[in-house]
Amino acid sequence: MNKILYGVQATGNGHITRARLLVPWLRRVGFDVDVLISGRERTKLFGLDELGHYRFRHGFTFALDDGRVDVVRTLLNAQCKRFWRDVRNLSLDQYEYILTDFEPVTAWSARLQGRECIGIGHQYAFQYAVPKQGFDPVARAVMRWFAPVSLSLGLHWDGFGAPILPPIVDTGTQHRASLPGRYLVYLPFDSITRVMRLLNQFPEVQFTYYCAVDSPQGAGHIRQKPYSRSGFQEDLAGVEGVICGAGFELPSEALHAGKKLLVQPLRGQFEQASNAKALQLLSLASVMHDLDPESLRAFICQPPATPMHYPNVAKAVAFWLQSGARESVDALSNRLWQAVAMGAPQAASGINRSFLKAAERAEYTPAPARAVQRDTDGSVGSGLPRWSQTGSGQG
Numbered sequence: 001m002n003k004i005l006y007g008v009q010a011t012g013n014g015h016i017t018r019a020r021l022l023v024p025w026l027r028r029v030g031f032d033v034d035v036l037i038s039g040r041e042r043t044k045l046f047g048l049d050e051l052g053h054y055r056f057r058h059g060f061t062f063a064l065d066d067g068r069v070d071v072v073r074t075l076l077n078a079q080c081k082r083f084w085r086d087v088r089n090l091s092l093d094q095y096e097y098i099l100t101d102f103e104p105v106t107a108w109s110a111r112l113q114g115r116e117c118i119g120i121g122h123q124y125a126f127q128y129a130v131p132k133q134g135f136d137p138v139a140r141a142v143m144r145w146f147a148p149v150s151l152s153l154g155l156h157w158d159g160f161g162a163p164i165l166p167p168i169v170d171t172g173t174q175h176r177a178s179l180p181g182r183y184l185v186y187l188p189f190d191s192i193t194r195v196m197r198l199l200n201q202f203p204e205v206q207f208t209y210y211c212a213v214d215s216p217q218g219a220g221h222i223r224q225k226p227y228s229r230s231g232f233q234e235d236l237a238g239v240e241g242v243i244c245g246a247g248f249e250l251p252s253e254a255l256h257a258g259k260k261l262l263v264q265p266l267r268g269q270f271e272q273a274s275n276a277k278a279l280q281l282l283s284l285a286s287v288m289h290d291l292d293p294e295s296l297r298a299f300i301c302q303p304p305a306t307p308m309h310y311p312n313v314a315k316a317v318a319f320w321l322q323s324g325a326r327e328s329v330d331a332l333s334n335r336l337w338q339a340v341a342m343g344a345p346q347a348a349s350g351i352n353r354s355f356l357k358a359a360e361r362a363e364y365t366p367a368p369a370r371a372v373q374r375d376t377d378g379s380v381g382s383g384l385p386r387w388s389q390t391g392s393g394q395g
Contacts, residue, residue: 003032004321005092006099007106008051009147010037014249015101015121018168018314022120023051025318034095038086038105057086057105087112097321100147107147117149118325120317122248123271125154128162131281133273143271153317153329155248157255158282159337163330166340167252171312173233175257178240178304184259185209186232186244189266190291196222198291205300208235240304243288243296246272251285258307261285262299311339 004026009015019035026033038057083105090109092098100106101121110117126132126143154164185207187195192211199207199222207222210232218224225231236242236253241260244250254261263285265272279285286302288295313336320332 002030003034003095004097004099005034005036005095005106007036007038007101007103007147009100009102009104009121014247015103017249017253018101018121019051021168021170021314022317025314026321029318029322031097031318031321036090036103036106038103097325100149102147104147107149110150111148116151118151118153119147119149120153120155122155122167122275123147124149124152125156125160125162125164126271126274127152128154128160128164130156130158130160130162130164131274131278132270133277134270135274136270139270151325151329153332155313157252157278157284159333163328163333165317165333166310166313166336167248167256168313168317169249169252169256169310170233171256171310173237173257175307176237178259179206179238180240180304182206182208182239183241183243183300184232184235184239186242186250187264187291188212189245190264192224194291198293198296201293202296202300208239210235241299241302243299246276246279246287248275251275251279252310255284255305255308256310258305260299260302260305262288262296264288264291309340311336 006019006023006026008019016037023033023035034055035051035053036055036057037051086105087108090105092109092113092115095115098106098110098115098117100110100117100119102119102123107117107119109115123143123146126135154162155167156164157167158164181204183205185195185199186209188211192213195209195211199205199209203221205221209218209222209224210227211224213224213226216223216225225235236257236259239259241262242250242254243262244254244264246263246265251261251263261279261284263276263279265276265287276285276287280287286295286299288299316332316336320327
């Protein structure tokens with residue numbers, strides 16, 4: 001038996017992006033991979049060619065309203081009877097490994113059938129002492145029970161003294177020189193009207209804004225484009241900075257490529273609030289709230305960033321599974337973080353404490369290096385840079 005069932009949560013694009021990278025490597029090392037996707041309407045799924053044939057289930061997802069999680073609609077849209085029917089009807093007998101990237105049908109089927117399920121994804125890093133914001137009892141319950149697993153490969157931007165792996169990014173992409181004064185914008189949970197109102201306040205800056213339009217449009221300093229994976233990657237390679245939500249995968253790609261990063265956490269979403277906090281503590285990004293123009297102005301004035309150069313985590317995980325997962329997760333984590341090449345004088349697997357403010361240090365203290373700790377919880381400026389004042393860098 002050399003088969004894998006890989007469950008992918010499709011609420012956001014990040015889970016699918018990871019699957020696009022991991023599935024080819026799993027197949028390359030000899031696994032026959034079946035993919036199960038849930039959490040988004042089938043008609044709204046796109047860019048899945050690398051996954052091949054996949055099964056679709058309804059699953060669960062979060063309803064959103066102009067940048068905020070709508071709790072009432074989320075509960076009303078939940079189809080619990082359908083979910084449990086899908087869980088009970090999923091046969092796992094033919095699979096050697098069951099993987100889930102926060103996909104609940106796969107995870108709960110494994111749990112009910114007494115099978116080991118390996119969770120791989122950012123959400124599984126939150127069982128350890130990583131930076132958290134807004135983690136109330138409801139948030140903890142969601143992280144623990146939405147897609148429960150027996151073994152986890154959590155992903156994060158730092159090891160935080162726990163067996164956490166670096167992000168899964170496309171390491172085969174060639175880095176290109178950034179064009180000063182050009183920025184990529186991807187804020188899918190904010191209305192186009194509100195985002196355009198913000199960007200129009202900076203006529204000196206060139207923005208490529210990916211949003212819900214049918215074809216490229218716009219002139220002057222703002223160019224709107226419909227989402228396209230290949231086009232998005234091409235634009236990402238050439239810009240100086242990225243303005244996006246505080247998810248995990250796109251910020252990881254931006255950091256790997258050496259792009260300045262400004263994130264806006266989704267209101268009412270504890271994971272994104274925690275991500276924003278972690279990026280600030282690690283001095284990897286700036287944070288904006290409610291499309292604040294002063295935050296964007298300060299971000300534009302910042303100097304260029306340095307690439308993170310993450311290793312090929314997808315390849316490492318595939319070979320780890322092929323070898324029978326005999327290496328401990330802690331050893332796998334250590335090996336991968338040692339391969340991280342950072343341009344800044346900051347440890348690859350330890351937070352730079354000089355950036356922690358006293359208030360933040362009181363709330364969150366990073367774990368000692370490699371000491372595993374499970375969840376015990378207890379920026380603006382003014383003026384634009386010289387290139388924008390002279391009009392250079394806009395050609």
